[in-house]
Amino acid sequence: MAEIKILKNIMDENLSQAALNRQWFRSRKILALNLIASPGAGKTTFLEQTIKGLFPKYKLAVIEGDITGDHDARRIESLGVPVVQINTEGGCHLDAHMIDSVLSSLDLDGLKYLFIENVGNLVCPAEFDLGEELKVVVLSTPEGHDKPAKYPLIFSEAQAVIINKTDLLQAVDFDIEKAEHDIRRLNPNVPIFRLSCKTGDGLDKWLEWLGTQGTGNGI
Amino acid sequence: MHELAITQSLFKIVLEQAQKAGAVKVSRINLKIGRLTGYVPEAVEMNFNLLASGTIAEGAGLKIEWVPVKVLCRECQKESEQQDLGLGCSLCGSINVQIAGGREMYIDSMEVDNG
Ligand SMILES: [Zn+2]
Numbered sequence: 484m485a486e487i488k489i490l491k492n493i494m495d496e497n498l499s500q501a502a503l504n505r506q507w508f509r510s511r512k513i514l515a516l517n518l519i520a521s522p523g524a525g526k527t528t529f530l531e532q533t534i535k536g537l538f539p540k541y542k543l544a545v546i547e548g549d550i551t552g553d554h555d556a557r558r559i560e561s562l563g564v565p566v567v568q569i570n571t572e573g574g575c576h577l578d579a580h581m582i583d584s585v586l587s588s589l590d591l592d593g594l595k596y597l598f599i600e601n602v603g604n605l606v607c608p609a610e611f612d613l614g615e616e617l618k619v620v621v622l623s624t625p626e627g628h629d630k631p632a633k634y635p636l637i638f639s640e641a642q643a644v645i646i647n648k649t650d651l652l653q654a655v656d657f658d659i660e661k662a663e664h665d666i667r668r669l670n671p672n673v674p675i676f677r678l679s680c681k682t683g684d685g686l687d688k689w690l691e692w693l694g695t696q697g698t699g700n701g702i
Numbered sequence: 703m704h705e706l707a708i709t710q711s712l713f714k715i716v717l718e719q720a721q722k723a724g725a726v727k728v729s730r731i732n733l734k735i736g737r738l739t740g741y742v743p744e745a746v747e748m749n750f751n752l753l754a755s756g757t758i759a760e761g762a763g764l765k766i767e768w769v770p771v772k773v774l775c776r777e778c779q780k781e782s783e784q785q786d787l788g789l790g791c792s793l794c795g796s797i798n799v800q801i802a803g804g805r806e807m808y809i810d811s812m813e814v815d816n817g
Contacts, residue, residue, distance in 0.1 A: 487813075
């Protein structure tokens with residue numbers, strides 16, 4: 484019996500592909516965003532509203548991750564935006580290799596934004612770097628203000644947090660100050676956007692901020 | 703389901719390293735797993751047993767050393783352990799902290815037979 488020292492990160496393979504993806508996006512000045520939320524948080528609606536604010540002024544594309552089916556992809560497609568679907572066949576997250584495998588099927592020429600809608604889930608996507616520039620977490624008021632405390636990793640990793648469905652604040656038990664306080668404890672400087680995709684409230688602030696984000700490459 | 707992806711990576715590294723070391727049997731795999739990960743030991747074990755069946759890693763035990771959550775305080779510059787993330791620095795109370803531990807997912811070492 485012998486003990487051999489290994490000291491290898493189990494996620495190494497994903498991390499090295501993610502690094503390649505990141506390099507690839509940056510060299511083309513594409514801003515890639517990884518959208519992460521629980522099921523029902525309104526992630527696809529949020530994406531639709533964001534697209535409406537940017538398209539067709541800017542060239543953009545969407546990678547739609549779903550466990551099965553292409554319902555969300557069709558919604559995006561109907562806006563006239565190129566979309567490619569990844570079905571994870573039961574998998575709870577996208578990984579860097581999946582992203583790499585669909586890049587060749589997208590027209591990336593002159594692309595400014597690439598939105599990657601991850602599988603609805605706050606746990607697993609937190610552990611798989613896709614090579615994105617920004618992780619955007621969408622939280623909605625009916626989910627409860629304890630979500631940040633329950634899923635600290637993803638909130639600590641986020642470059643932006645959206646609190647969606649603020650139009651329901653009167654109707655649901657959601658302490659927005661508490662939620663924001665908990666998010667800031669995990670991630671002191673993260674921008675938090677309160678918005679309602681239904682009324683459009685707050686969307687302008689989010690779009691304005693998004694416009695200031697680049698890949699460090701002069702987007 | 704992300705345990706499957708994790709287990710596949712784990713299994714691949716184990717086989718590669720075992721081959722490199724000329725091992726004929728892997729009996730134990732020592733892991734270092736951070737408290738902040740979504741790692742579910744039972745799920746990984748179940749997947750691992752399936753993948754390892756019929757290979758030199760069949761029957762190998764997965765031993766986990768849990769790594770606590772640690773934060774580095776940007777105010778007092780000190781590192782402290784946390785029960786939970788989000789409590790800020792346990793030394794000075796500042797919430798201006800960054801994660802310094804708890805995200806690990808490492809294979810530390812393996813116990814193998816070299817035949
Ligand atoms: Zn401190």
